[in-house]
Amino acid sequence: MTKLLTLTFTAIFMTVPASTGVTAEEAATSTRLHTLKNSNGMEVTVTNYGAIITSMLTADRDGNLADVALGHRTAAEYIAASEKPYFGAVVGRFGNRIAEGTFTLDGETYTLATNNGDNHLHGGNVGFDKVIWDVKSASDQSIHLTYVAKDMEEGYPGNLSVSVTYTLTDENQLVVDYAATTDKATPVNLTQHTYFNLAGEGNGTVLDHEVMLNADRFTPVDSGLIPTGELRSVKDTPFDFTSPKSIGRDIETENEQLALGKGYDHNWVLNKGVSATELTLAAVVYDPATGRVLTVSTTEPGVQFYTGNFLTGTLTGKSGKTYSHRGGFCLETQHFPDSPNQPDFPSTILAPGEKYESQTVFAFSAR
Incomplete structure (x- = not known):
């Protein structure tokens, strides 16, 4: 069912300055929550502010439900938090980083916000995570949201029409379908930025979670977390998750790349072959304490595995517990960071007449 955010949410939203991307009028009249439910009791709640997944109730091995998605308690906290973790949001127009906030396309140089040190991150100051999306349709198990980013919004060329559809199946799969069209060539790289803790949000760190990544290579980075252009083998490095291992096993290993990311943020x-578009296994994560399993498949060529390295314990989650350092992990399915400046990476340029399509499936089970 679709409902207005609580009175507390709406009242606080009305004080938000327009520089956040949300006007007082939009906040008071247009923000909604929608809960998807399946026949097994799984629930996923979405708001049209940022197309954010605010909660995800899934069962453990004993059938007990818990919210495994990190998030804020009120709408105001999504906007005003001193830390900007992008909890649960769809990020774009370009997810991840673009070096020095600039790229050249068709002979013209475009300048973007540098909102992550010297670099551009997740679409800029007012990316897709900070705008009101239109709810085009909603049912018990699906919601379809759209947004139109104007030409030169956040410095990007082209009027870009974007949609995201969340569908919760009776097989406990959350299917995320993205689509976009443009009237001018532009980079597009959309992703979902939910932080997971399979023990339940706020229940300690994720260091004991066991992870398998279906990847023999990764893209090493420089000090600004911009890829160097190399596709490096994970063999004999802490980045080898080709067989399941705990997140914590190697995360403190003395390693230049781990030091640069302050953990895994690569x-x-x-x-699958960098140009392949078929749905392919990306990752499997298992929490031994609860038995919960998350399996991620995607049509994208890459996945950003991030281990909550910049969580500091100052944010309080929905259950009233603080989010500790490494209290959540992200699996951001994507094209590679800085692709507009890396000609050897799979292209992220969408041209007029083309359609951007991408799918990611988050499947939950227990053992």
Whole structure:
């Protein structure tokens, strides 16, 4: 069912300055929550502010439900938090980083916000995570949201029409379908930025979670977390998750790349061929304490595995518990970071007359 955010949410939203991407009028009249439910009791709640997944109730091995998605308690906290973790949001127009906030396309140089040190991150100051999306349709198990990014919005060329559809199946799969068209060539790289803790949000770190990544290579980065252009083998490095291992096993290993990311915050090159678009296994994550399993498949060529390295314990989650350092992990299915400046990476340029289509499936089970 679709409902207005609580009175507390709406009242606080009305004080938000327009520089956040949301006007007072939009906040008061247009923000909604929608809960998807399946026959097994799984629930996923979405808001049209940022197309954010605000909660995800899934069962453990004993059938007990818990919210495994990190998030804020009120709408105001999504906007005003001193830390900007992008909890649950769809990020774009370009997810991840673009070096020095600039790229050249068809002979013209475009300048973007540098909102992550010297670099551009997740679409800029007012990316897709900070705008009101239109709800075009909604049912018990699906919601379809759209947004139109104007030409030169956040410095990007072209009027870009974007949609995201969340569908919750009776097989406990959350299917995320993205689509976009443009009237001018432009980079597009959309992803979903949910932080997961399969023990339940706020229940400690994820260091004991066991992870398998279907990737023999990753893209090493420089000090600004911009890929160097190399596709490096994971063999004999802490980045080898080709067989399941705990997140914590190697995360403190002395390693230049781990030091640069303050842990894992890198793009893995999925074993599918960089131009392939078929739905392919990306990752499997298992929590031994609860038995919950998350399996991620995607049509994208890469996945950013991030281990909550910049969570500091200052944010309080929905259950009233603080989110500790490494209290969540992300699996951001994507094209590679800085692709507009890396000609050897799969292209992220969408041209007029073409259609951007991407799918990611988050499947939940227990053992």
